Amino acid sequence: MRRDSRLSGVLHVLLHMAEADGPITSERLAAVMGTNPVVVRRTMAGLRDLGLVASGKGHGGGWVIACDLDRVTLHDVYLALGSPAVIAMGHRSEQPDCLVEQAVNASLANAFRDAENLLLSRLGEVTLGRLSADFHARLARRGLCGQEHTRDDA
Secondary structure (H helix, E strand, O other): OOOOOHHHHHHHHHHHHHHOOOOEOHHHHHHHHOOOHHHHHHHHHHHHHOOOEEEEOOOOOEEEEOOOOOOOEHHHHHHHOOOOOOOOOOOOOOOOOOHHHHHHHHHHHHHHHHHHHHHHHHHOOOEHHHHHHHHHHHHHHHOOOHHHHOOOOO
């Protein structure tokens, strides 16, 4: 089963952007994410629409963080991505005639809803600032400084 990794990828890129001294091009972000610059621009457009990032065109242009990292939660970023499905599992049939399958669906629907609500709640508890602080703590423990901080060196 293929997993939707957009949230993880965007959080990765946002933290790289927070560490950058200036704008980062879609091409550079695409290299960090292992994707195409068109995919980056499409993804970043949703973030721009909610004021999380800003973009500039031309020489010296690119993407920059446009928000306070301590005020933006992972849930905010999730919403900016269009609220993708959280759980990949589903019912075999949405409107079954079989009473057994109806009972199964009802039970699973409750479990799916509870799991999704818990995850979305937890996403609302973590800010980008908290992720950044975690990164810096890991960096300090490793004893690195400057631009040596990442494997992919955005």
